[in-house]
Amino acid sequence: MGRKCVWVKGILAAAxxxxxxxxxxxxxxxxxxxxxxxxxxxxxxxxKETKVVEEPQEADTLPEKEKxxxxxxxxxxxxxxxxQGFYSTGEDGVVFLTDKMMFYDYQSGAVYPLCNRPNCRxxxxxxCAAVLGKGTYSPFxxxxxxxxxxxxxxxxxxxxxxxxxxxxxxxxxxxxFSGVGGAIAVTEGKLYFGTSEFFTENxxxxxxxRCTASLIxxxxxxxxxxxxxxxxxxxxxxxVWTPCHVYGGDVYLMVESRGATDGxxxxxxxxxIHPESGQVEPVVQSEELRVAGWWGRNAVCYQYASxxxxxxxxxxxxxxxxxxxAVAEQNPLLVSALLDGTFVWxxxxxxxxxxxxxxxxxxxxxxxxxxxxxxxxxxxTPITMYIxxxxxxxxxxxxxxxxxxxxxxxxxxxxxxxxxxxxxxFRFLCEETY
Numbered sequence: 001m002g003r004k005c006v007w008v009k010g011i012l013a014a015a016x017x018x019x020x021x022x023x024x025x026x027x028x029x030x031x032x033x034x035x036x037x038x039x040x041x042x043x044x045x046x047x048k049e050t051k052v053v054e055e056p057q058e059a060d061t062l063p064e065k066e067k068x069x070x071x072x073x074x075x076x077x078x079x080x081x082x083x084q085g086f087y088s089t090g091e092d093g094v095v096f097l098t099d100k101m102m103f104y105d106y107q108s109g110a111v112y113p114l115c116n117r118p119n120c121r122x123x124x125x126x127x128c129a130a131v132l133g134k135g136t137y138s139p140f141x142x143x144x145x146x147x148x149x150x151x152x153x154x155x156x157x158x159x160x161x162x163x164x165x166x167x168x169x170x171x172x173x174x175x176x177f178s179g180v181g182g183a184i185a186v187t188e189g190k191l192y193f194g195t196s197e198f199f200t201e202n203x204x205x206x207x208x209x210r211c212t213a214s215l216i217x218x219x220x221x222x223x224x225x226x227x228x229x230x231x232x233x234x235x236x237x238x239x240v241w242t243p244c245h246v247y248g249g250d251v252y253l254m255v256e257s258r259g260a261t262d263g264x265x266x267x268x269x270x271x272x273i274h275p276e277s278g279q280v281e282p283v284v285q286s287e288e289l290r291v292a293g294w295w296g297r298n299a300v301c302y303q304y305a306s307x308x309x310x311x312x313x314x315x316x317x318x319x320x321x322x323x324x325x326a327v328a329e330q331n332p333l334l335v336s337a338l339l340d341g342t343f344v345w346x347x348x349x350x351x352x353x354x355x356x357x358x359x360x361x362x363x364x365x366x367x368x369x370x371x372x373x374x375x376x377x378x379x380x381t382p383i384t385m386y387i388x389x390x391x392x393x394x395x396x397x398x399x400x401x402x403x404x405x406x407x408x409x410x411x412x413x414x415x416x417x418x419x420x421x422x423x424x425x426f427r428f429l430c431e432e433t434y
Contacts, residue, residue, distance in 0.1 A: 079297055080187035080246025081140050088140035088184065089384040094395055095139045096411060099433040100130040101148070101165060103141075104395060104411070106386040111411075111429045114146060116164040129165030138184050138193075142220060147171070147191070158191070158218060171223040185243035185251050190275060191218040192228075192251050194241030213239035213263075215253060217275060228278060231263020241265075247297050247317055250274050252283070254291050270302065284315065292335035293343060295362075301325060301335060301343055312343065314362065326360040326367045336382040338416050339392045344382070346373065359420060371422035378424040380412055392416035400428045408432075 081088055087096035094104045100122060101114040113122045113130035122128045135151030146161045155175045161168040185192045193216055198208035212232040218225050233239055237259025245252035250272040257268045265271060269285035284302060292301040298317045303310045310332055312325040325343060332345035333355075341362040346355050357370040373379050380398040387393065393415055400410040409432040418425060 079248075080185055080251075081142060082243075082245065083138045083140050083184040083186075084383075085137055085182055087383065088138065088186075090141055092141075094384060095141055095146075097136060097139060098411075098430055100128065101132060101136075101139055101146070102130070102411075102430060104413075104429060106388055106393075106395075109388060109413075114163060114165050129161075132165075138182070140184065140186060142186055143189070145220075147220065158223070160220070171220070172218055172225055174225075183242045183244060185246050186220070187246040187251065188249070188275070189220050191220055192216070192243045192275070194243065194253070196239055196241075198235065200235075208235035210235050211237055211239055213241050213257075213260075215241050215243075215273065228273065228275065229264040229280065231257065231260045231265055233257075233259040233261050237261075244291055245294055245300070249276075252300075256287070258287060270300070283317075292332065292345070293337040295337035295341065295343070296339075299337075301337055303328075303332060303335070312345075312360070314343075323362070325362065325365060328358065328367075332358070334381055336385075338382075338394070338420075339385045339387070340416060342416075342420065344370070344420075346381075357422075370420060376407070378407065378426060380414055380419070380426050382419075385416070394419055397432060398426075400426050402428050402431065 081090045083089075087094055093106045095114070096102050096104070102111060103114055104111045113128065115122060115128050115130040117129060120128050122130060124131050132148070133150055135149075135156075137149045139146065139148040141147075141163065144163060146163050146165060147158060149156055149158055151157075152170075152173070154173060157170045157174065158172040159168050160171045182193060195214045195216055196211060197214070198211045200207075201209045210232060211234070212230060214230040215228045216225060217228050229241075231239060238256050239258075239260060240256040242254040243251055244254050253271045253273055255265050255268050255271055257266055260266045264280060267282075267285050268287040269289050270283040270291055272281045272283055273279070274281075283300075286304055288304050290303050292303045292312060294300055295314065299314055300317065301312055301314050303312050305311075306327070308329075310328045312328060312332065312335070314323045314325050315321070316323075328345065328347055332347050335343060335345040337343050342359050343361070344357055344359045347358050348355055355373040357373065358367055359370050360367045376399075378398070378400055380394070380396045380400065382394045382396045384395050385392065386395065393413055395411070395413050397409070397411045399407050400412045402408050402410065411429045411432065412426040413429065414423065414426045
């Protein structure tokens with residue numbers, strides 16, 4: 001996942017909603033969806049009621065005590081919403097983009113377009129409510145309403161609509177923005193995202209002379225916007241503020257501040273911001289630090305360089321205690337925390353060679369190689385974890401087999417147990433066509 005960062009020449013600022021983008025697939029293709037999606041428009045509630053869920057396998061079912069442990073505050077999405085450009089994860093499921101706005105329901109396992117128009121074919125010719133423009137980013141559901149960013153003539157706008165995509169209303173206009181598509185956090189009726197603005201002194205300048213980074217808050221009821229924090233630096237500075245978590249009423253922000261000269265946050269690291277008071281508290285400060293993954297709601301796994309290796313540590317936000325997890329021989333990529341306390345990541349077997357999935361649990365702290373990521377073979381990268389009928393499940397994207405047996409970029413699911421066993425028995429949901 002990359003960051004979409006755009007600047008334009010001129011005296012006026014060109015701004016970007018900065019942060020980690022989600023997955024991308026091919027463009028211009030009709031979305032292929034698994035059999036749960038019906039040809040006629042249906043409401044979300046109707047779809048949930050009619051979906052038949054397969055019985056879970058006994059070997060992958062949690063004991064009752066474990067069900068209680070992982071189905072309360074440890075399950076992602078219960079305290080807030082986190083988005084990564086092409087998708088957002090919430091309490092009930094995932095909103096994500098293909099060539100239309102889609103929803104995956106954790107409990108029913110159903111996936112469908114956010115449209116309930118009768119007899120809708122869910123394509124551009126039928127004026128489907130779920131089919132939006134190529135400028136659409138960062139969709140999320142909150143309090144029974146659908147929100148998303150889209151490009152407009154003046155810059156970018158935040159829209160609010162019914163869950164079905166109908167009755168769209170412009171909530172807030174961000175004039176002058178030249179791009180959008182980053183991380184968001186939503187909690188207590190407020191949306192939070194970071195921006196980066198680049199400035200030039202003269203129209204013909206090829207490089208910006210200075211830049212600023214800001215954390216923006218938007219009231220989702222009124223559309224009122226305010227800037228909570230800001231900093232600035234030279235034109236070649238790297239100032240990226242990425243909301244990445246919500247816990248205890250605080251918004252957690254990953255900060256890159258290389259070259260910052262003035263402002264509220266001048267050193268990189270992980271910070272907690274209390275929106276009401278505006279108070280900022282450093283959690284871990286380091287320009288080399290990267291947030292690797294979140295476990296439940298109160299534990300963060302972060303990494304930092306140590307010679308040629310990367311050290312992974314887990315911090316408990318409740319107690320403030322830090323525990324060493326593992327040392328990765330190569331720079332780990334896309335670390336994810338599974339619900340059973342196992343952290344998984346992608347790593348090169350040797351520099352420039354085949355990628356592998358590695359795993360390490362908090363209980364034994366032994367690094368294990370799960371399987372190789374073979375070119376041209378099915379594979380899934382975890383996006384979020386959830387509980388479905390007592391089973392620990394993974395929702396993600398990667399190269400999966402569709403219903404015709406073809407390998408395509410797609411969204412899919414698999415149980416944690418199967419993933420850790422190296423299984424390629426992924427459930428195909430729909431193609432990535434955004």
